[in-house]
Amino acid sequence: MLPVERQKKIIDLLTVKKVLKMPELREEMGISIDTLRRDISALAEQGKIKKIYGGVKLAEPKFGEVSMEERMISHLEEKTAIAKTCDEHIEDGDCIYLDSGSTTYQIARYIKEKRNLTVITNSVPVILELMNSNVELIVIGGKVRKNERSVVTYDYLFNFHQLNIQKAFICASGITMEKGISDYNVEEALARKKIIDISHEVYVASDSSKFGRNVTVNIAGLDEVDYVVTDQKVREEVIRGFDEVKTELIISKE
Template sequence: MLPLERQKKIIDLLTVRKVMKLTELTEELQVSIETLRRDMNLLTRQGKIEKIYGGVKLAQSTFGESMIEERMFSQLREKEVIAQKCSEYIHDGDCIYIDSGSTTYQLAKYIKQKKKLTVITNSIPVVNELLHSEIELLIIGGKVRQNEQSIVAFDYLFNFSELNIAKAFICASGITIEKGISDYNLEEANTRKKIIELSQQVYVAADSTKFGKDVTIGIAPLDKIDYIITDDHLHQDFISSFQGTGTHLILS
């Protein structure tokens, strides 16, 4: 197993088990304690894990956005049903954009059988998921955000004006009636703004915990969003408030 694969496995295990002893990790990974300590030292310097007495745990996010590895497992059932509902709006021959994020990543799993589908994305996990399918993949060029496993765009590296996107599936960390959708990272927000401008229809895929939050960077007001697809745990107050907007709220 390569070091990067081993380090990802450590994060995956800690996401599920929360805390693990060193002996448990060496058994799971089939490596020596010296090799494990090298991986742990690197992950600690990257701020991904914390060493505790006799073991290790995921680093706690003190503010802002949690790591993509952690979000891949949180609210997983809700994200899967949201992604499955999103897939119903994707048809053979479509050209779509799939955003970086743990919810939109799930969407890639449900579209592999679509015919003559073109997927534009900035998500490395989405690319990996679709790499061996028959879907035509276009990945935008720019800077890699390692913690988010995404690529944030630079105009001089990618010609956005050439894109003809029928449907964009966007993530958001916050959704309010007053401010629309928002996120924590400026570069991710700028990429999403460009994609929203170019897309014929815009779908926001977000679980119900994102509603009522207005986080660091505004992305777009609700009048730029055609559909928001969320889970059925959304509070009735939010459902009622959306009836006066032009954005269609879809519960999965």
């Protein structure tokens, strides 16, 4: 196995388990301790992992949220599987909201053949993806966040309550059982709060790496969300936690 392949596997393992002790990681990898130390040093120098006493963990972004470009390619297999699962919950004739985010962008790729589908969005990549499809597009107006390729809007610019959204697909940067879903940006969080308030059903589409994080701005408690759609790498303790709340956890089939 090449160094880059080994290092990707280490990142994948840490995405699932968050923290790994050196003996556990060496057993999972099936490599010598010297090779493992070289790979860990390389990943630490790249800022991807952090060494802790007796083990390693994923490094948190130094300045909050990672860029949209990075998120578009990270955990891509998981996000694709989540998108396919969300597509199964979208029917012909629905009016849905697609949030700005790398996972909801993947949903847009799978819904182009739906009949009489209306998509309301604040995501520039979603708009571009659906521009030449038969999907009817409604774009909420407001200020463009260029780095996020999104539009954030306010009550005085856009009348949210005229929208009749059957299903909203929301992104989140963090999810915990205690605090619910959260995000890094205040303006994005305010728009999401509005959409959650007026939507008949709310789906949070989020890969398993987001669980256990509570970031800058709270969006909503889990009691305000109907479904959380995630991938098969979700930890067992997270799955058990959803037994205690009314929110349904949907795990992708792939």
